[in-house]
Amino acid sequence: MVNGSVILGMAQVFQATPLGSQNAQQYLLYNIILLILWFGVFPWFYEMFQLWRYQSQVSSFLNRLRFFMNNNISQVMDFIANKVSEDKHLIEGRIRDLMEMVIIEPTSIEPEGLVRKYKMLVSSYNDRLERDVIRLMPSLGNNRPMVQNFTNVIDVLRELNFIYKVIDHYYRLAMKYKSYYLLIQLAAILPLLKEEIDALNGSVPVFLKGQPIGDSAGPLTVFRFKNLCSDLNVISNSVKDTYLASCMFKDRKIYLVKAEGPGGTVGHLDDAIKYIYEGINARPRLMITIDAALKLEGEESGSIAEGLGVAMGGIGVEKFNIESVATKYGTPIYAILVKMSMPEALNAMSKTIDEAVNKVVERLGKVVETYTEPGDEVVIVGVGNTIGVAQ
Amino acid sequence: MLISVDLYTTLIPVIVTVLTVAVLFYAVSRDLRNVLAVSGVRRISEYVTLRCPTCGYVKVREFKVGDYVGKVDDEKCPNDGSSLVIIGIGKEQANA
Numbered sequence: 001m002v003n004g005s006v007i008l009g010m011a012q013v014f015q016a017t018p019l020g021s022q023n024a025q026q027y028l029l030y031n032i033i034l035l036i037l038w039f040g041v042f043p044w045f046y047e048m049f050q051l052w053r054y055q056s057q058v059s060s061f062l063n064r065l066r067f068f069m070n071n072n073i074s075q076v077m078d079f080i081a082n083k084v085s086e087d088k089h090l091i092e093g094r095i096r097d098l099m100e101m102v103i104i105e106p107t108s109i110e111p112e113g114l115v116r117k118y119k120m121l122v123s124s125y126n127d128r129l130e131r132d133v134i135r136l137m138p139s140l141g142n143n144r145p146m147v148q149n150f151t152n153v154i155d156v157l158r159e160l161n162f163i164y165k166v167i168d169h170y171y172r173l174a175m176k177y178k179s180y181y182l183l184i185q186l187a188a189i190l191p192l193l194k195e196e197i198d199a200l201n202g203s204v205p206v207f208l209k210g211q212p213i214g215d216s217a218g219p220l221t222v223f224r225f226k227n228l229c230s231d232l233n234v235i236s237n238s239v240k241d242t243y244l245a246s247c248m249f250k251d252r253k254i255y256l257v258k259a260e261g262p263g264g265t266v267g268h269l270d271d272a273i274k275y276i277y278e279g280i281n282a283r284p285r286l287m288i289t290i291d292a293a294l295k296l297e298g299e300e301s302g303s304i305a306e307g308l309g310v311a312m313g314g315i316g317v318e319k320f321n322i323e324s325v326a327t328k329y330g331t332p333i334y335a336i337l338v339k340m341s342m343p344e345a346l347n348a349m350s351k352t353i354d355e356a357v358n359k360v361v362e363r364l365g366k367v368v369e370t371y372t373e374p375g376d377e378v379v380i381v382g383v384g385n386t387i388g389v390a391q
Numbered sequence: 392m393l394i395s396v397d398l399y400t401t402l403i404p405v406i407v408t409v410l411t412v413a414v415l416f417y418a419v420s421r422d423l424r425n426v427l428a429v430s431g432v433r434r435i436s437e438y439v440t441l442r443c444p445t446c447g448y449v450k451v452r453e454f455k456v457g458d459y460v461g462k463v464d465d466e467k468c469p470n471d472g473s474s475l476v477i478i479g480i481g482k483e484q485a486n487a
């Protein structure tokens with residue numbers, strides 16, 4: 001009965017709309033309740049709801065990511081199941097250890113020699129991963145492409161794990177302090193991360209199978225261009241993991257540079273270019289770099305852009321070294337870019353990119369003809385991961 | 392009169408609540424779909440392009456593990472019998 005009278009009382013309050021107001025006190029009460037509802041209760045509800053909404057987004061994203069990682073690891077284990085003889089549990093545990101590997105960037109308080117430090121760090125990281133893979137599965141030891149591809153897979157897993165840990169950290173912080181704005185920021189970057197994670201996740205089976213990826217467009221261009229020229233002469237054993245050759249194309253001497261395939265590696269292109277200038281003492285008239293570039297949303301996949309400068313991603317170590325050499329000897333650098341999205345760059349090469357490479361080869365011929373004279377020397381650099389592309 | 396007031400004051404909140412829950416549910420499920428959706432690229436086939444180095448004969452076949460660009464394939468050219476070389480590996484997809 002008490003409840004009933006309360007409801008009745010409320011009903012009277014609500015009935016006392018401004019139109020029929022006879023009792024000033026009831027009118028005031030009505031307005032106060034409305035005020036509290038609008039400015040106290042509703043916003044609070046709204047914030048709770050938003051918090052819950054963003055929370056569910058971020059947590060399901062994290063679950064998804066965890067699922068991806070486990071799924072990828074089991075794919076790796078399936079793949080090697082009948083290829084290696086070592087203990088599978090040990091391998092899986094070791095892979096999970098490698099995923100936790102930390103790389104500490106050199107300090108930049110004093111920038112002197114930073115590029116050399118980075119180069120040293122990157123190459124020792126690659127060496128270490130490769131050696132770990134061989135130690136993990138000695139039976140793979142004599143199959144270098146396989147070891148390189150496996151190294152790539154572990155690199156991808158490490159990156160997925162890193163993204164997971166960082167997002168998880170901020171998610172936990174946001175939940176610990178019920179921080180609305182931290183959660184909103186997390187939820188806001190999810191679409192960008194999702195793109196990256198889809199790309200990384202899709203790349204694991206491709207790396208395992210050793211198929212060319214979108215990023216292989218540069219090396220593939222060099223491979224196809226090689227078929228157009230004559231008098232091929234491989235300059236062997238000059239630089240580790242890097243293919244260097246000279247050939248003739250329309251009376252120009254062409255130096256071809258790419259990572260050495262078909263294992264997944266980006267090679268040491270800067271060292272190869274340095275070798276061309278200082279080992280062979282060539283004085284190229286023009287240097288052309290070809291690379292896959294991330295497209296903007298409005299741009300079409302497989303569209304080709306030309307420009308000036310070194311077309312090359314990554315930390316910028318090799319880019320810096322190539323620029324330094326080219327500047328020292330006054331060689332202009334021409335760039336040809338194949339535009340693609342992040343998932344395309346890291347997944348199996350799509351038909352669009354495959355066809356775009358043919359167009360790039362055509363353009364390359366035209367660029368060489370237009371900007372150099374017969375008798376000149378030209379360097380052509382295919383930048384990118386050469387997985388699945390030999391020479 | 393009291394009864395009509397009661398109906399009014401109880402029905403409206405119920406309707407509002409139901410509508411709100413429906414809208415919220417829709418909003419959240421749409422969010423989750425956006426976050427969880429696997430990108431709409433469906434893989435159909437992975438192909439290998441083979442080319443004869445002497446006469447330029449071109450052939451396309453299914454990708455096998457172990458194939459790489461530059462590999463000299465077991466298959467022979469029907470025109471002159473030289474070994475075909477892989478010059479491209481790609482995938483065709485339903486929607487790019």
Ligand SMILES: [Zn+2]
Pocket residue numbers: 443444445446447448468469470471472473
């Ligand atoms: Zn033939």
